[in-house]
Every structure is written in C-alpha cells, then in structure tokens.
Amino acid sequence: MVLPGGETTFIGDGGLETTMIFERGIELPEFASFRLLDDERGRTALRDYYEAFVDLAAMHGVGFTLDTPTWRASHNWGERLGRSDAEIGELNREAVEFAMRLREERDEEVPIVVCGTIGPEGDAYRPARFLGPDEAATYHRPQIEALAAASADMVSAYTLSYVDEAIGIVAAAGAAGIPVSISFTVETDGRLPDGEPLAAAVERLDAATDASAAYLMVNCAHPSHFSAELEAGDPWCERISGIRANASRRSHAEIDELDHLDSGDPGELAGEYRELVEALPSLSVLGGCCGTDARHLAAICSACLGRG
Secondary structure, X not given: OOOOOEXXXXXXXXXXXXXXXXXXXXXOHHHOHHHHHHOHHHHHHHHHHXXXXXXXXXXXXXXXXXXXXOOOOOHHHHHHOOOOHHHHHHHHXXXXXXXXXXXXXXXXXXXXXXXEEEOOOOOOOOOOOOOOHHHHHHHHXXXXXXXXXXXXXXXXXXXXXXXXXXXXXXXXXXXXXXXXXXXXXOOOOOEOOOOOEHHHHHHHHHXXXXXXXXXXXXXXXXXXXXXXXXXXXXXXXXXXXXXXXXXXXXXXXXXXXXXXXXXXXXXXXXXXXXXXXXXXXOOOEEEEOXXXXXXXXXXXXXHHHOOO
C-alpha cells in the first residue's frame, strides 16, 4: 500500500516524556508532561520538540497530529502530584491553547490536528483496578469536557490496557460531542496487559460502541510484538489507522527496570513500519512512543512516505 498524500496522511510525534527526561534532562515525576507548561523552560522545550516534527511533516507534505502534553492530566494523577481538580482543568485548557498557537504559526505550511491527549486512570501496564464502562466514563468525563471546551479538534486516548476503560472513554467523548481515537498497548505476545487478544479487544470495543471511535491505534509496544496480528489481514485490522511504536524490543517490565533510554535502531524500526504500511489499508497516522524522537520519525517518513 502507498499512503495517500495530502491531508489524509499524518505523522505524530515520538516519545515526549522519554525525550524530555533522558535527552533534555527535565524531571517529569509520574511521566506527567503537563509539568512542562509550568515555566518558560518547559514551554520552550515543548515548542522546540513539536517544531521538529512539524518540520518533518512539512518536508514530506503530510499533516501533523499535535498531541497535547496531557496524558497524565486527570484526577488521580493530578492528586498524586498535588494538583487540584481546578488546576488540572486549567492545565488541559492551557495545553490546547499552547497547541493552537503553534498551529496558527504553521497553518499555511502543515495541516495540524490538535488532539487532546488522555491516558489510563491507572498504571497502563499493571492497573491496580479495572473500571467498568460507566466508571471509566465518569472518571474521564471532566478531562474530556475540559479539552472539548478548549476547542481541541478531537480526543486521543493512549496506552489503554483493557477494553472496558476504552468503552467508557468513547461514551464520555460522545456525550461531550468530540471525536475520539482509541489506542491499545500490548505485551510481547500481542495481547493487551489484561490478557485479551488484540483482535478480540478491537471487535469487542466496536461492538459495544457501534464503532463510533474515529479510528483505532496501537502504541507503546515494538512492532515485533504485534505485527503478526496486524499482517494477518483480518477484517478488524481495517480499524487500525495509527501506529505509535516503542523504539525498544524489550517488554514493558524490562523497560521499567532500565536506568537508561533504549532508543533501538531508527532504520530498523522504520523498516518494520514499512511492512505495516504495506499490510494495513487504513494506516494513515505514523508516530512514535517510548524511546523514539525526531530521528526515528525521520527514518519512518523516508521509509514509508518515499521522500527526503
């Protein structure tokens, strides 16, 4: 498959948190990148980070999905970091405004979609509890409503480890009147952390929500962990429109134990993306996750978009 050109093909950024922690030397307790909005140093680092990916998008004639630094900007994580619900709501608004200002500056060069990023209620790999769909909708509703009120174009939920939370997020986004994408993470066996096969998770989510999520993704896992499932060509694979893979082939548990960044091999990763591009007819969003940066996305763009 050749990715369609123009505004229907987008790249995302890479591993925001790992880049800031390991490459920029900025502390982000709990991986809470919203802390970058607290001061000028953080905002400058954030702008420089996004600009590198916007430049790549401009070079290759594609769009950019600008995911706000709000993966941890929800009640539980805010409470752990000493932030009130009012402060967390304000941070979500500020993050969207920050993204929209950057879009205004580059609007003539690159189509930019401002995606209000949300993450799981608990640990993505080892959740302490499993929310039912209604509980998940109640938990995520305040953040989704804040992002919608700030005029984000859509909500993007990343690193989800079980289906019921995804169902609740889709319901909350629907109630708020904002489009939503859902991204699952998987372990080295291609299954979600709760043990459900990726295929079953996709099918169950769509059955419970009338397939109302705008599109589905896989993130925070290396392509070798899930490529066999996607390359099988089953009908559910058509719902996978985005990949944001880790640079490392290691498991989540192994990555958590490292005291350094495993950034893998950008060229090798790009080749594995190319195989996925050829296998997935709906794939139109290419980004990175933990351990990836602009070098990885540059290699992925060259391999998958045929320019540069």
